[in-house]
Amino acid sequence: MKFLRLGDAGTEQPAVLAAGTDGTDGTERAYSLLPLTRDIDGAFLAHDGAARVRAALAAGELPALDPAGLRIGPPVARPRSVIAIGLNYADHAAEAGADVPTVPVVFLKPTSTIAGPFDPAPYPAAAGKYDWEAELAIVVGRDAHLLPTVAAAAECIAGYACANDLSERDWQMGAAGQWTKGKSSPGSTPLGPWLVPADETDPADLRVRSWVNGEPRQDSRTADLVFSPAELVHHVSQYMLLEAGDVILTGTPAGVALSGRFPYLAPGDTVEVEVEGLGRQRCVLTAEHVGVTSGAR
Incomplete structure (x- = not known):
């Protein structure tokens, strides 16, 4: 998995790049993480974010996302330090x-x-x-x-x-x-x-x-x-x-x-x-x- 944040500065949405969930091929696709979290931040990471994303991908619960034309922001929301x-x-x-x-x-x-x-x-x-x-x-x-x-x-x-x-x-x-x-x-x-x-x-x-x-x-x-x-x-x-x-x-x-x-x-x-x-x-x-x-x- 690769976590990333897409969109204009200050309004990025959380996403993940991962192999397709239908099991037909290993092509990497983008999926929205909005069903799980508002952002890739400290709270998401501290509360088993990666494990929850894996489970949601396996269950097919994350909507596909087209990243074309979207800015790629920093992969973690503005850190405290x-x-x-x-x-x-x-x-x-x-x-x-x-x-x-x-x-x-x-x-x-x-x-x-x-x-x-x-x-x-x-x-x-x-x-x-x-x-x-x-x-x-x-x-x-x-x-x-x-x-x-x-x-x-x-x-x-x-x-x-x-x-x-x-x-x-x-x-x-x-x-x-x-x-x-x-x-x-x-x-x-x-x-x-x-x-x-x-x-x-x-x-x-x-x-x-x-x-x-x-x-x-x-x-x-x-x-x-x-x-x-x-x-x-x-x-x-x-x-x-x-x-x-x-x-x-x-x-x-x-x-x-x-x-x-x-x-x-x-x-x-x-x-x-x-x-x-x-x-x-x-x-x-x-x-x-x-x-x-x-x-x-």
Whole structure:
């Protein structure tokens, strides 16, 4: 199954992509989840959402949905927290001139950074070093705090998605830089296209890739993560309450502009990110409108 949200920003409807329920073939089709839930959010995930969808599919209780022409939104409704992990691939730490961390590097991103996987990505008006970061994203499936073990943390993962942590390096690492400054631009976390349930995904060795204007950039595997998804959930839960529907970005591998091997992004550039089994996303960098207040996503 692949959970997704379809429609204009703020009015998305929940859906699932799954093999046909009539048993005649394995063709993947879209079905509405409105008979089960108003949205793919923390409440849905925490109350056995995936199991209820499987049962409804098997019983033929979900109406077919034609997704043609519908925008694909982020696969989970706006989370309460977006937690990100830095330097979680040794090769990326090396290209950033940093040591491989012995404990996870944790920072927060505003929830206003979450965007759909094909939405235009605003290029910050004052940016000079805007960078891409292909990442595996964790979606939390139940509230979690002070988890006792890594095994217990694994049980709190609802599923996984593809993400891009667009980053302004001057704001992050310049003379007056801070990680939060460089990671907070609206729309700078394209997420999706799908959320795949944790029991249908093995995050241990997934290929992670990115392209800029069609040219390959990153190409790595989650087997190279310093800290695994379950280890990250366990660690973060020691310091904050993780709530169902929260998103954790697990870090990016080598191959970003910060390495000095590639130019930074500019308005008009196209960035594509793919995580094996979790889909491919594509965003075009557009000039940010200054002084305009946008509505909630």
